[in-house]
Amino acid sequence: MYRSRAYINVNVNIKEGEIMDRVVLLNALPLNAFPPEWRDYAIQIMKAELEDVYQDIVEAREIKCYIRHPATVQLLQEIFEIELTPSAEAYKYNPDDIVYIVTLKTPQRGKEATEVSLEDVEFYEMYASEGVWL
Numbered sequence: 001m002y003r004s005r006a007y008i009n010v011n012v013n014i015k016e017g018e019i020m021d022r023v024v025l026l027n028a029l030p031l032n033a034f035p036p037e038w039r040d041y042a043i044q045i046m047k048a049e050l051e052d053v054y055q056d057i058v059e060a061r062e063i064k065c066y067i068r069h070p071a072t073v074q075l076l077q078e079i080f081e082i083e084l085t086p087s088a089e090a091y092k093y094n095p096d097d098i099v100y101i102v103t104l105k106t107p108q109r110g111k112e113a114t115e116v117s118l119e120d121v122e123f124y125e126m127y128a129s130e131g132v133w134l
């Protein structure tokens with residue numbers, strides 16, 4: 001069985017059970033994460049199913065968390081049964097990364113949520129491609 005990843009201009013088939021390089025977890029997508037030499041690029045964001053995120057995490061060689069919010073990181077640890085550390089480190093895009101954005105359904109402006117449940121978050125998968133015009 002194959003799960004097809006439909007990049008903006010590239011199709012990559014990942015065979016079920018194949019080891020992937022790295023899954024990246026973000027709480028937002030900073031545009032300065034992309035290489036400065038990329039002058040024209042397109043970004044595609046698609047809502048992701050929890051089961052797909054889980055499968056990618058299970059199959060990944062590395063999981064890197066760029067989420068600084070402790071309650072969100074704690075929730076992800078519980079859902080995926082993995083160890084994560086909150087991080088305020090800046091993410092730099094790597095085309096081989098599988099990038100998931102984990103965001104609160106209702107942003108908490110001016111305050112920090114101390115408890116987050118699965119019902120409070122949404123998962124999105126991001127694809128980027130250089131030299132694409134929409």
